[in-house]
Amino acid sequence: MSLLNRVQMICSLMAVLVLVGTVMAGCATGQGDSANTITLWHGMTDTGKETFEQLAAQFEEKHPDFKVNVVYIAQQGEGRNEKLLAAIAGGNPPDVAFFDRFEVGSWANQGSLTDLTAMVEESDLDLEGYYPFAVEEASYKGKLYALPMGTDARMLFYNKDHFREAGIDSPPKTIAELEAAAEKLTIKKGKRFERIGFIPWLGQGWTYTWGWSFGGDFYDKDKEKVTIESEVVQSLEWMRDYAKKYNIEDVTAFTDSTGSAASDPFLTGQISMIVDVNAKISVINKYKPDLNYDVAPIPTPTGNDFTTWSGGWSLIMPKGAKNQEAAWEFMKFVAGEEGQKNYSKNTYNLSAIDSINQELYEEDPIMKQFVDLLPSSNHRPVISEGTLLWNELNKARDLAVRGKGDPRQLMQKVSNKVNKELEQ
Amino acid sequence: MKSEKVITKPVDSRVSIKKTKWRTSHVYGWLFASPWVIGMLLFFAFPLLSSIYFSFTSYSIINPGEFVGLQNYRDLMNDSLFWTAIYNTVYFTVFFVPLSIFCGVSLALFLNMKVKGMAIYRTIFFLPTLVPHVAMAVLWVWLLNPQFGLVNGMLAAVGMDGPAWLGSETWSKPSLILMSLWGIGQAVVIYLAGLHDISQDYYDAAEVDGANSVQKIGHITLPLLTPVIFFNLVMGVIGAFQQFTLPYTMTKGQGTPGNSLVFYVMHIYDNGFKFFKMGYASAMAWILFVVIMALTTLIFVTSKRWVHYQGN
Numbered sequence: 188m189s190l191l192n193r194v195q196m197i198c199s200l201m202a203v204l205v206l207v208g209t210v211m212a213g214c215a216t217g218q219g220d221s222a223n224t225i226t227l228w229h230g231m232t233d234t235g236k237e238t239f240e241q242l243a244a245q246f247e248e249k250h251p252d253f254k255v256n257v258v259y260i261a262q263q264g265e266g267r268n269e270k271l272l273a274a275i276a277g278g279n280p281p282d283v284a285f286f287d288r289f290e291v292g293s294w295a296n297q298g299s300l301t302d303l304t305a306m307v308e309e310s311d312l313d314l315e316g317y318y319p320f321a322v323e324e325a326s327y328k329g330k331l332y333a334l335p336m337g338t339d340a341r342m343l344f345y346n347k348d349h350f351r352e353a354g355i356d357s358p359p360k361t362i363a364e365l366e367a368a369a370e371k372l373t374i375k376k377g378k379r380f381e382r383i384g385f386i387p388w389l390g391q392g393w394t395y396t397w398g399w400s401f402g403g404d405f406y407d408k409d410k411e412k413v414t415i416e417s418e419v420v421q422s423l424e425w426m427r428d429y430a431k432k433y434n435i436e437d438v439t440a441f442t443d444s445t446g447s448a449a450s451d452p453f454l455t456g457q458i459s460m461i462v463d464v465n466a467k468i469s470v471i472n473k474y475k476p477d478l479n480y481d482v483a484p485i486p487t488p489t490g491n492d493f494t495t496w497s498g499g500w501s502l503i504m505p506k507g508a509k510n511q512e513a514a515w516e517f518m519k520f521v522a523g524e525e526g527q528k529n530y531s532k533n534t535y536n537l538s539a540i541d542s543i544n545q546e547l548y549e550e551d552p553i554m555k556q557f558v559d560l561l562p563s564s565n566h567r568p569v570i571s572e573g574t575l576l577w578n579e580l581n582k583a584r585d586l587a588v589r590g591k592g593d594p595r596q597l598m599q600k601v602s603n604k605v606n607k608e609l610e611q
Numbered sequence: 612m613k614s615e616k617v618i619t620k621p622v623d624s625r626v627s628i629k630k631t632k633w634r635t636s637h638v639y640g641w642l643f644a645s646p647w648v649i650g651m652l653l654f655f656a657f658p659l660l661s662s663i664y665f666s667f668t669s670y671s672i673i674n675p676g677e678f679v680g681l682q683n684y685r686d687l688m689n690d691s692l693f694w695t696a697i698y699n700t701v702y703f704t705v706f707f708v709p710l711s712i713f714c715g716v717s718l719a720l721f722l723n724m725k726v727k728g729m730a731i732y733r734t735i736f737f738l739p740t741l742v743p744h745v746a747m748a749v750l751w752v753w754l755l756n757p758q759f760g761l762v763n764g765m766l767a768a769v770g771m772d773g774p775a776w777l778g779s780e781t782w783s784k785p786s787l788i789l790m791s792l793w794g795i796g797q798a799v800v801i802y803l804a805g806l807h808d809i810s811q812d813y814y815d816a817a818e819v820d821g822a823n824s825v826q827k828i829g830h831i832t833l834p835l836l837t838p839v840i841f842f843n844l845v846m847g848v849i850g851a852f853q854q855f856t857l858p859y860t861m862t863k864g865q866g867t868p869g870n871s872l873v874f875y876v877m878h879i880y881d882n883g884f885k886f887f888k889m890g891y892a893s894a895m896a897w898i899l900f901v902v903i904m905a906l907t908t909l910i911f912v913t914s915k916r917w918v919h920y921q922g923n
Contacts, residue, residue, distance in 0.1 A: 266864065269884050272672055272673070275673060276673055293887065297671055297887055299673045378772070436775045439779070440757035440758055443752075443775070443776075443777060444756050444757060444758035575885075578881070582692075582866075582870065585870070589868060589869040591780075591870075611669065
């Protein structure tokens with residue numbers, strides 16, 4: 188090989204190395220590394236997104252030496268955190284992330300979240316004002332890993348016009364009343380539902396919703412085990428019988444044909460009653476403000492001991508966040524009184540702080556009913572396998588409603604499967 | 612190089628010239644390919660081989676986990692959803708692949724006719740493949756809507772009561788097969804290329820022998836199209852076993868109704884990215900790899916009997 192060739196070769200080799208080098212370097216600088224930039228990841232669109240940007244601007248005004256970089260991540264929320272997962276595993280996470288509170292348990296168990304307990308103790312942040320269930324959900328094994336932000340609750344929405352038409356005076360309190368009302372309200376022609384009174388598994392009618400309403404529970408805190416009580420099985424049996432009575436395929440044909448937002452079946456009058464979260468109110472206000480409706484607690488077999496459950500969001504600091512101190516300042520501001528108040532006011536959402544809700548929704552007849560339920564609300568068990576349990580419970584509900592398996596056995600399978608994972 | 616040398620040692624020198632030439636061009640070739648080679652090694656070979664190791668551990672993406680030996684594989688055998696996923700995946704493959712070959716070849720034969728404006732028809736059949744899977748899922752959910760979807764609307768027009776399609780356990784997988792057939796354009800283009808490859812001489816000879824068009828298709832077109840069918844069969848099986856986007860989008864990752872749309876890769880994905888069980892998911896992925904490899908081998912072995920190459 189001549190010298191010239193050799194030179195050429197070395198040159199091209201260098202070029203290749205430079206090329207590969209730049210690609211690698213490009214991968215390594217994901218976040219702004221300046222010590223004063225705080226990166227926030229969130230998955231909110233619309234008003235939620237705007238509010239986060241506003242809050243960031245307000246924070247920058249208060250702390251002129253900090254800069255907040257608000258990044259919208261399309262995939263962020265329950266069971267959709269691949270990007271955050273990869274960022275934490277790669278040692279390159281954002282400083283703060285808006286995170287589904289319900290997953291704090293399983294993520295903390297993986298060691299992927301920063302423990303905030305000491306920071307809270309040293310700061311002026313008072314957790315007394317937050318709902319107990321929200322703080323519990325943000326903690327794992329006695330340590331705090333998230334600051335609760337926003338919450339929700341589930342109630343029965345019912346269409347007052349339909350009720351008057353059908354001659355029903357008051358919302359159902361017991362399961363029997365609920366079934367009777369549903370039957371009166373349903374209009375079926377052949378296989379088609381012109382209108383359906385109620386579908387237990389639609390909207391927010393999860394296994395958790397009915398299990399708790401029937402008086403059952405899912406998890407034994409002392410034994411640290413999933414123990415699904417017989418009342419939960421009863422609620423599944425009730426849904427199974429309901430599905431049989433109305434013919435599941437016809438009901439599915441109906442639900443598959445319904446839309447969301449403006450064409451939501453409750454707004455279009457295709458369904459008279461539905462269990463749903465308070466977010467439904469903003470949908471109604473936006474698309475059908477003149478809808479004549481009200482809410483009532485979810486019916487129970489006895490007609491008293493009403494219950495609901497709440498989820499909600501939180502702010503977390505991923506493991507390996509670069510600017511912990513700055514991140515903590517920002518978290519305190521956003522999830523603190525001022526930030527939450529702005530966020531709730533703009534998005535018409537419930538806050539995780541009771542006093543804010545009292546102040547914002549005192550005069551709001553429907554929202555007020557949700558606020559009144561919150562202090563005694565349930566939350567999903569905070570365990571390392573929360574997502575698995577949620578998925579398994581919903582799959583079991585789907586199978587039960589379709590008559591594929593006996594509810595008791597289905598529930599037995601769920602608890603066996605999840606407990607096996609909990610032991611590992 | 613000096614000319615005397617060429618005279619004295621003609622053979623050697625030519626070899627040496629060739630050798631040096633070959634060596635340098637070889638090195639250059641590798642150099643030019645090196646970004647991709649490095650990329651393949653880093654982003655393909657390394658993860659691929661790592662996942663073998665991970666399948667014997669309780670790796671969770673965040674934590675390295677512990678070495679658990681064959682535990683993941685043992686757990687899989689007792690995981691009822693794993694078997695459901697296998698059943699659904701095999702069901703889909705068994706029906707979809709032959710159907711796609713049948714429809715693809717038939718379409719290609721139609722699109723090979725010498726009619727005015729054929730380019731437009733070809734474009735029309737190819738267009739659906741350009742639609743992203745997620746958009747396609749949304750579109751089909753509307754088309755197959757039991758109460759006001761176009762499909763049931765047309766059935767109602769001829770007095771038939773359409774099924775609940777995606778809402779029915781019986782019909783959910785057939786619905787999915789129907790949707791997937793919509794994206795057949797890619798295969799059709801390959802079949803068309805195969806059809807163009809068949810020499811006109813065969814048809815002329817058949818014409819002289821008095822063959823009709825059915826006989827021409829049966830005795831000339833199909834046998835000579837077998838290499839292309841073979842290619843599409845292998846790719847089709849590999850693709851069908853990895854069915855993911857459509858069912859995942861349509862059922863929001865749940866595989867409803869009644870687990871009838873839980874596919875193998877969906878189960879892998881849930882375990883790997885939702886339940887922190889990447890080790891378990893890796894074990895599943897390797898089982899899938901072995902199954903697809905075995906099937907492909909089987910198709911290759913039998914291909915000697917039914918694939919005819921021109922000129923043999």
